[in-house]
Amino acid sequence: MASVDVETIPVFVMGQRVDVPPSLTILRALEYAGYTLTRGVGCRAGFCGACATVYRLKGDPHLYFALACQTVVRPEMYLAQIPFFPSRRADYRIEDLTAAPAALFTLYPELLRCLACGTCTKACPQGIDVRGYMAAAMRGDIAAVADASFDCIACGLCSARCPVEETQYNVALLARRLYGRYLAKRSEHLTLRVDEIEHGVFREGLAELRALDEASLRSRYDARDIEA
Amino acid sequence: MAYTPAMLESIARVEASRQARLSSTYPRMTPQERDDVLRRFHPDYIAQAAREIRLGVCKGDRTPLELADVLEAPPQIDPATFALQGSDLQTDVLIVGGGGAGASAALMAAQGGASVLLVTKLRFGDANTMMAQGGIQAADQPNDSPVTHYLDVMGGGHFSNNPELVEALVTDAPLVIHWLEQLGVMFDKLPDGSMNTIHGGGTSRKRMHSARDYSGAEIMRVLRDEVRSRSEGIRVLEFNPVVELLTDGQGRVTGAVLLDMETREYKIVHARAVILTTGGGGRLHYQGFPTTNHYGATADGVVLAYRVGGRLAFLHTMQYHPTGVAYPEQIVGQLVTEKVRGLGAQVCNIDGEQFVYPLETRDVEAAAFIRECQDRRTGLMTTTGQPGVWLDSPMINLIHGPGTIEKALPAMVRQFKGFDIDITRQPMLVYPTLHYQNGGIAIQPDGSTGVEGLYVAGEAAGGIHGSNRLMGNSLLDITVFGRRAGAAAAVYAGQHEAGAMTLEHLRAWNREREAAGLTEGRPAPILLPDYTRHIRAVRKEPLVPVSGG
Numbered sequence: 001m002a003s004v005d006v007e008t009i010p011v012f013v014m015g016q017r018v019d020v021p022p023s024l025t026i027l028r029a030l031e032y033a034g035y036t037l038t039r040g041v042g043c044r045a046g047f048c049g050a051c052a053t054v055y056r057l058k059g060d061p062h063l064y065f066a067l068a069c070q071t072v073v074r075p076e077m078y079l080a081q082i083p084f085f086p087s088r089r090a091d092y093r094i095e096d097l098t099a100a101p102a103a104l105f106t107l108y109p110e111l112l113r114c115l116a117c118g119t120c121t122k123a124c125p126q127g128i129d130v131r132g133y134m135a136a137a138m139r140g141d142i143a144a145v146a147d148a149s150f151d152c153i154a155c156g157l158c159s160a161r162c163p164v165e166e167t168q169y170n171v172a173l174l175a176r177r178l179y180g181r182y183l184a185k186r187s188e189h190l191t192l193r194v195d196e197i198e199h200g201v202f203r204e205g206l207a208e209l210r211a212l213d214e215a216s217l218r219s220r221y222d223a224r225d226i227e228a
Numbered sequence: 229m230a231y232t233p234a235m236l237e238s239i240a241r242v243e244a245s246r247q248a249r250l251s252s253t254y255p256r257m258t259p260q261e262r263d264d265v266l267r268r269f270h271p272d273y274i275a276q277a278a279r280e281i282r283l284g285v286c287k288g289d290r291t292p293l294e295l296a297d298v299l300e301a302p303p304q305i306d307p308a309t310f311a312l313q314g315s316d317l318q319t320d321v322l323i324v325g326g327g328g329a330g331a332s333a334a335l336m337a338a339q340g341g342a343s344v345l346l347v348t349k350l351r352f353g354d355a356n357t358m359m360a361q362g363g364i365q366a367a368d369q370p371n372d373s374p375v376t377h378y379l380d381v382m383g384g385g386h387f388s389n390n391p392e393l394v395e396a397l398v399t400d401a402p403l404v405i406h407w408l409e410q411l412g413v414m415f416d417k418l419p420d421g422s423m424n425t426i427h428g429g430g431t432s433r434k435r436m437h438s439a440r441d442y443s444g445a446e447i448m449r450v451l452r453d454e455v456r457s458r459s460e461g462i463r464v465l466e467f468n469p470v471v472e473l474l475t476d477g478q479g480r481v482t483g484a485v486l487l488d489m490e491t492r493e494y495k496i497v498h499a500r501a502v503i504l505t506t507g508g509g510g511r512l513h514y515q516g517f518p519t520t521n522h523y524g525a526t527a528d529g530v531v532l533a534y535r536v537g538g539r540l541a542f543l544h545t546m547q548y549h550p551t552g553v554a555y556p557e558q559i560v561g562q563l564v565t566e567k568v569r570g571l572g573a574q575v576c577n578i579d580g581e582q583f584v585y586p587l588e589t590r591d592v593e594a595a596a597f598i599r600e601c602q603d604r605r606t607g608l609m610t611t612t613g614q615p616g617v618w619l620d621s622p623m624i625n626l627i628h629g630p631g632t633i634e635k636a637l638p639a640m641v642r643q644f645k646g647f648d649i650d651i652t653r654q655p656m657l658v659y660p661t662l663h664y665q666n667g668g669i670a671i672q673p674d675g676s677t678g679v680e681g682l683y684v685a686g687e688a689a690g691g692i693h694g695s696n697r698l699m700g701n702s703l704l705d706i707t708v709f710g711r712r713a714g715a716a717a718a719v720y721a722g723q724h725e726a727g728a729m730t731l732e733h734l735r736a737w738n739r740e741r742e743a744a745g746l747t748e749g750r751p752a753p754i755l756l757p758d759y760t761r762h763i764r765a766v767r768k769e770p771l772v773p774v775s776g777g
Contacts, residue, residue, distance in 0.1 A: 023557060023558065024558075025558050028558075028759075031760050031761060032761045033761075034760060034761060034762065034763065035760060036756075036758070036760045037523075038350065038467065038489050038490075041350075042350060042354045042358075042523060043354070043359045043522045043523065044522070044523050044562075045520065045559070045562045045563065046562075046639070046642070047358050047359045047442070047444075047445055047639070048351075048353070048354055048358045048359070048522075050350070050351060050354060070558075070559070070646050071646070072558055072647075089453075089456065091459075094411065094412055094454070095410075126642065127642065146414060150414070150439075150440060150442065150638075151440070151442060151638050151642070153445065154449065173450075173453055176412065176414055176446075176450075177411070177412025177453065178412065179412070180409060180411075180412035180414040180415075180450070181409065181410060181411065181412040184414060184415075184417060184421070185417060185419075185420065185421025186421050187368070187409075187417065187421050187422050187423050188421065188422065189368055189369055189370050189423070190368045190405060191406075193367070193368040193402040194402050194403055197374070197399060197402060197403060202373055202374045202375055202399065205373065205375035206375055206378055206395050206398075206399070209375060209378055209379065209382075210391045210395065214387050217379075217382060217387055218259075218383075218387060220379060221379055221382065221383035221387075222259060224376070224379055224380075224383075224432050227371065227427070227432060227433050
């Protein structure tokens, strides 16, 4: 099904050869090949993790991992998208937990089975050191897990490849929520402002602005001082 | 995909002027200059790109051609033949849309004692929320106040905003930050625990809270996890968009018809109240612009609400984000966060000269970029004919110290690195991209719409931002009004029994279409844009122009 007027390269989609322009991303190549996507597609900008893709190259024994929306096709690419991967998510109420190592071990006991083989790290299209944060999780270092896993988009490739069936990205999510709620230093100015709002401190000032006609509001706006 | 020789030549001029620019930023425009550049160059002012809507409660309102088409469209289902018998699912509150507004609404409706069913077109969390990079505004610093925030929002929206909604927005803002933090959102902080806030375009105080440049993703994944933690009160149904609302025949919304994207079967939901949190319509590609929006952003909620009598507000104005990617081609139109300018990066033309203050409001900034390229002809042109100007990202590490870009903008670094461009060392080529629906269905501060039983929150709602939204007020808006709509809908559901389910509104709609002489048109909501290349003509060409990645 090569087109007559465009330079194309062959790629293989679920075993079938299609010829696509070499400038396309994997996602656009699938659409070019005639697929209307509902699974394996999301934000189309590298933020949602929906388009996790596994591919091989002809004559190359390696498996490669990518986001279909951020990766350009290569000749003789054998493509498979991972539309959905079942993973375990522990059930918890964040307010009932404490930010102690036991929270991770209790909710995700399989965590301690991690072999540190690093297959997860190789599979991560974000380039996150998944093995590294799993090691931190086994040490119970919640802050380290939260920091190292922050750019995770939960595409699930780590979990799909894990020989001992971890759901790394859910462990990481738990760690980040524990960090955000319990370990991050509180912002005194925020606590104070919430209290002021609950006491109606700004009602009068807002009412005053709301009572102004447009011209007066405009001149207030144009004259406002801007923090350097 | 690294830069071309012509680009590198221009980059050399950007580098040559960098040292001098570090101590000299282009001045802000006067109010008159702002008005002038908007009128002459902002896409909203191109008269032939919009038209009057020919039916419905806001007949005569102007809106982009592509949006007018879906607003006037025939329904997806035919009321004469559709078998509306019984219901497959029953709930107190039905929430349509699984982004930040929907998740916030679900949590508050459940907290209010309502049973909740959240349905979403793709996966839960597939939404523009997930893609928001820059941050969320809240006046919580000691030198700031909700009153100051109010003034910035009104000015940014050209004083056309609904003041009641703005008051709700700015007053709830610090409360929402606190709520999110209690749920476990990790905001960027200074060592003493205070929020590391910066400026956005049009802010008079540094009140932009961020989570690196994954701000929306961080908020979305926490809200989604919290909803999943409350599965006894909130059911989630993915890949099941709403294709029609149901009414009692007397103006009250009483449920919805879902379309299962996998089986193509319809399902009927009987609900006491419905909240639409379906987001915007960037995938309609107004004026052929590429978009930063999610694949599913096809204005579904606005279409559904308009058909049952929801009023439109500010749908004549769209937001074109000044800094969409202009190169490489594969990611044209995708977002380069305003945080890049918030951290000090300036904008330069082909000669390495500044031509605009970097943090004008988005509409003004975008119009200035378009003027530079189209009128003054001092932008760059890529080999595919895409114009652009330079966003000088390497300045950030010179201003704030080495490593700042890597720490504050990891998503941007990663995205460009994938195409062999190192934004810590080289500037980015950018051009305005379709980003946000400034308006939507008119709401009250509790998310109600004037249509009984129908609530709207998030990007699908209108009035909060007037004709131009400021950076960081969208993540704020979805959480503030998502929460408010969820709470109000739970109260409503507690006070009203489930109503009768009919398709009377569709019969009326079809009669009105006929009276207006409208016989053609592709049914809406369209659910997804059509980007598929069809070798043999099996159906009409897509109505939606194919552009963007």
